[in-house]
Amino acid sequence: MAMMSRDTELEWGTLSLNKKGEELCGDSVRVVQKKAGEATLVLADGLGSGVQANILSTLTAEMLSKMVEGGLEVREAVDALIRTLPVAKNRGNVAYSTFTIAKIKPDWSFTIYNYDNPEPLYLHQGKETPLFYDELEVGGKTIYRARGKLAPEDVIILVSDGAIYAGVGETLNFGWTRKEMGEYMSALYDPSISAKNLATLLVDHCRVLYNNRPGDDTSALVLKRRKRVNVNLLVGPATNPDDDQKMMSLFFSKEGKHVVSGGTSAKVCARYLGEKIETSLDYVAPNIPPISRIEGVDLVTEGVITLNALVDLAKDYLEKNERYFDWSYQQDGASLLAKILFEEASDISFFVGCAVNPAHQDPRLGITISTKLQLVEALTECLKKMGKHIRVAYF
Numbered sequence: 001m002a003m004m005s006r007d008t009e010l011e012w013g014t015l016s017l018n019k020k021g022e023e024l025c026g027d028s029v030r031v032v033q034k035k036a037g038e039a040t041l042v043l044a045d046g047l048g049s050g051v052q053a054n055i056l057s058t059l060t061a062e063m064l065s066k067m068v069e070g071g072l073e074v075r076e077a078v079d080a081l082i083r084t085l086p087v088a089k090n091r092g093n094v095a096y097s098t099f100t101i102a103k104i105k106p107d108w109s110f111t112i113y114n115y116d117n118p119e120p121l122y123l124h125q126g127k128e129t130p131l132f133y134d135e136l137e138v139g140g141k142t143i144y145r146a147r148g149k150l151a152p153e154d155v156i157i158l159v160s161d162g163a164i165y166a167g168v169g170e171t172l173n174f175g176w177t178r179k180e181m182g183e184y185m186s187a188l189y190d191p192s193i194s195a196k197n198l199a200t201l202l203v204d205h206c207r208v209l210y211n212n213r214p215g216d217d218t219s220a221l222v223l224k225r226r227k228r229v230n231v232n233l234l235v236g237p238a239t240n241p242d243d244d245q246k247m248m249s250l251f252f253s254k255e256g257k258h259v260v261s262g263g264t265s266a267k268v269c270a271r272y273l274g275e276k277i278e279t280s281l282d283y284v285a286p287n288i289p290p291i292s293r294i295e296g297v298d299l300v301t302e303g304v305i306t307l308n309a310l311v312d313l314a315k316d317y318l319e320k321n322e323r324y325f326d327w328s329y330q331q332d333g334a335s336l337l338a339k340i341l342f343e344e345a346s347d348i349s350f351f352v353g354c355a356v357n358p359a360h361q362d363p364r365l366g367i368t369i370s371t372k373l374q375l376v377e378a379l380t381e382c383l384k385k386m387g388k389h390i391r392v393a394y395f
Contacts, residue, residue, distance in 0.1 A: 006228075007227065007228060008108075008152050008225050008226060008227055008228060009225070009226060009228055009346055009387075010039055010104055010150075010223060010224070010225055010226075011194065011195045011223075011224045011225075011226045011346075011387060012031060012039075012041060012195050012221065012222065012223050012224070012387075013194060013195035013196025013197070013198070013199045013200075013221075013222050014029045014043075014196070014199055014219065014220065014221045014222070015196070015199040015200050015202075015203045015219070015220055015320070015321060016029075016203070016217065016218065016219040016220075017162070017203050017206060017207055017210075017214050017217065017218040017219070018214065018217060019049040019050070019162070019214050019215065019216050019217050020210075020213045020214050020215070022049050022050045022217070023050075024050055024051055024053075024054040025053075025054060025217050025219070026045065026046045026047075026048065026049045026050065026052075026053025026054055026056075026057055026217040027043065027044065027045050027046070027053075027057055027160045027162075027217045027218075027219035028042075028043075028044045028046070028054070028057035028058045028060070028061040028062075029041070029042065029043050029044075029061065029219065029221050030042045030044075030061040030062060030064070030065035031065070032065045032068050032069045034069075037105070037106035038103070038104065038105055038106065039103070039104045040064075040065065040068045040069075040074070040101065040102070040103045040104075041101070041102045041103075041104075041158070041221060041223060042060075042061045042064045042065050042099060042100070042101050043061075043099065043100045043117065043158040043159075043160065043219060043221045044056075044057040044058075044060035044061040044064070044097050044098070044099040045057055045097060045098045045099070045117060045160040045161060045162075045217070045219070046058075046060070046096065046097045047096045047097060049216065049217055053217065056096045056097045057097050059097070060081065060085065060096075060097040060099050061099070063077075063080075063081055063084070064077055064078070064081055064099065064101060067080060067081075068103075074101055074103055074111065074113060075113075075136070075138065078101070078113055078115070078138050078139075078143060079138045079139050081099075081139075082115075082138050082139030082140070082141045082143075083139045085097060098115055098116035098117045098160075098161075099115050099117065100112065100113070100114045100115070100117045100120060100158045100221075101113040101114075102120070102156055102158060102223060104150065104223070107149075108149055108150040108151075108225060109147070109148070109149045109150075110147065110148055110149065110150055110156070111145060111146070111147050112131065112145065112146045112147075112156070113136075113143050113144070113145050114133070114143065114144045114145075114146075115141065115142075115143050115144075117158070117159070117160060117161065118159050118160070118161055118163060118164050118178055119131075119133075119144075119178060120146075120156055120157060120158045120159070121155075121156070121157040121159075121181065121182050121185055122148065122154070122155070122156055122157075123154065123155040123156075123157070123185065123186060123189055124151065124154050125151075125153070125154075126153075126186060126189040126190075126191075127186050127189075128182035128183070128185070128186050131146035131148060132146060133145060133146045134146075150223075150225040151225065152225055152226070152227060153191045153224070153225065153226065153227070154224070154225050155185075155189070155195070155198065155222060155223065155224045156222070156223040156224075157185060157198070157199075157202065157220060157221070157222050157223075158220070158221040158222075158223075159181075159202070159218075159219065159220050159221075160216075160217060160218060160219040161216065162206065162214065162215075162216035162217050162218030162219065163176070163181065163202065163203075163206055163218050163219075163220065164176055164177065164178055164181065165215065165216055166205075166206035166209040166210055166214075166218065167206075167209035167210060167211075168215060176206070176209055181202070184202075184205065185198070185201075185202060188201055191226075191227075192343060192344065193343065194224070194226075194342065194343045195222040195223065195224040195226075196222070196317065196321060196342075196386070197321070197324055197328070197343065198220075198222045198224070199220040199221065199222040200321045200324050202220045202222075203218055203219070203220050204325075206218045226346065227346075228346040228347060229256060229257075229344055229345055229346050229347070230254065230255055230256030230257075230345070230346075230347045230348075230349065231256050231257045231259060231340055231341065231344065231345035231347070231348050231349070232251055232254045232256055232257065232258050232259065232348075232349045232351065233259045233260075233261065233341070233348060233349070233350050233351070234247075234251050234258070234259070234260045234261065234265050234269065234351045234353075235261045235262060235265065235303070235307070235350065235351070235352050235353065235372065235376055236261075236262055236264065236265055236303070236352060236353035236354065236355060236372060237264050237265055237268045237353040237355045238353045238354070238355060238395035239353065239354045239355050239395065241355075243395050244268050244272070244353075245272070246395075247268075247351060247353060247395045248268065248269065248272040250351065250393070251351045252272075252273075252296075254349055256345075256347075256349075257298040257299075257340060257344070257345075258296075258297050258298050259297070259298055259299045259300075259301075259337065259340060260294070260297050260299070260300045260301070261301050261302070261303050261306065261307060261337075262301075262302065262303030262304075263292075263302065263303065264303075264355070265303070265353065266292055266294060266297075266300050269294055269297060269300075270294050273294065273295070273296045273297075275294050275295045275296060276294075276295075277292050277293070277294055277300070278292060278293040278294070279292045280292065280293075284330065284331050284332040285330065285332035285334070285335070287305075287309070288302075288305065288306055288309055288332040288333050288334050288335075289301075289302035289305055289306060289333065290302070290333070291332075291333045291336065298340075299333075299336055299337065299340065301333035301334075301336070301337060302333060303372070304371060304372055304375065306333040306334050306337065307372070307375045307376070307379065308375060309334035310334045310337050310338060310341075310379060311375055311378045311379050311382065313327055313334060313335075313338045313342075314338075314341075314342070314378075314379060314382035314383065314386075315382060317338075317342055317382075317386070318382060318385055318386065327339065341383060341388075342386065345388060346388065346389065347388070347389045347390075347391075348383060348388050348389070348390050348391070349391045349392075349393070350376065350380065350390065350391065350392040350393065351393055351395065352373070352376055352392060352393065352394050352395065353394075353395050354373070354394055354395065376392070380392060
């Protein structure tokens with residue numbers, strides 16, 4: 001998910017871990033992006049767990065995001081919410097929901113408002129950098145506010161309190177401290193890791209500390225100012241062979257990486273470039289055909305089978321992202337494509353040839369031109385949900 005400018009964009013990603021035995025998460029995330037280039041992100045943590053906590057956090061996040069979307073200043077929205085939210089008198093007058101708000105402006109300045117959630121992490125040049133907070137009295141409650149400006153590759157990490165309590169009664173006596181969390185994320189940080197995958201690394205470590213039995217809902221919402229990177233993906237030759245030259249010319253004229261999917265596409269590319277195709281018979285993954293190599297092309301993969309596997313990875317990425325720990329290091333075609341499209345790319349141009357592949361005409365294979373087009377459509381929809389900026393041209 002992203003807010004865009006010319007050279008950089010705000011990318012965000014989130015992941016949650018439900019308390020053991022609960023089907024619903026007590027934490028909620030909402031994001032509001034305005035056409036003027038502003039973005040407001042909210043992480044709310046409802047009191048308790050399960051259905052009650054889910055309702056309370058959802059109500060909090062929805063109210064805050066809707067008020068901001070309606071033009072209310074963040075402080076006014078917080079004031080209205082604080083006055084509206086009840087307190088649990090039987091639990092020492094604590095609020096029914098805590099929250100953190102991060103507001104990013106077009107000039108990349110940011111303001112964080114934090115109400116009883118753990119202090120957010122701010123990574124500058126890959127290292128945790130302290131933020132300085134002042135106190136605001138809003139509706140009789142103390143809100144902590146910090147300001148700063150995001151430089152390229154800077155990261156802000158918002159977490160619910162399940163993160164700092166990770167491991168209590170399981171692998172640690174007193175939980176994972178805020179200081180240890182900062183050191184861990186600083187050690188893992190790399191500019192190539194997406195916001196979603198940074199959230200995944202943090203939440204998964206909490207799961208390990210909880211020994212797979214989370215004692216509380218645990219969420220991370222990661223914001224990252226990342227550089228925009230263009231990737232071009234060619235899928236299939238043109239319907240009319242006379243258009244192959246035009247298609248190749250447009251494809252290779254675009255800046256950024258060039259990725260080719262499909263054996264016939266690879267042959268057309270090799271012929272256009274005047275290069276040979278170096279094929280491999282090594283199955284790195286048993287269910288994914290080997291990749292090939294062409295001088296002048298960044299990655300060459302097989303077509304339909306690899307794209308089908310890639311769509312499965314994309315769907316998982318948008319949900320629990322459990323397969324990240326496989327494709328992030330594996331070298332098969334689908335994994336390599338996932339690394340390029342999910343992490344490296346911000347802008348993706350699809351060049352889709354609609355020619356019928358003679359190799360797919362055997363009805364026993366169950367593969368048709370519509371199969372390929374459906375895979376491209378499914379993939380582009382997933383990539384849009386990730387916040388990628390997609391262009392598709394058909395030939």
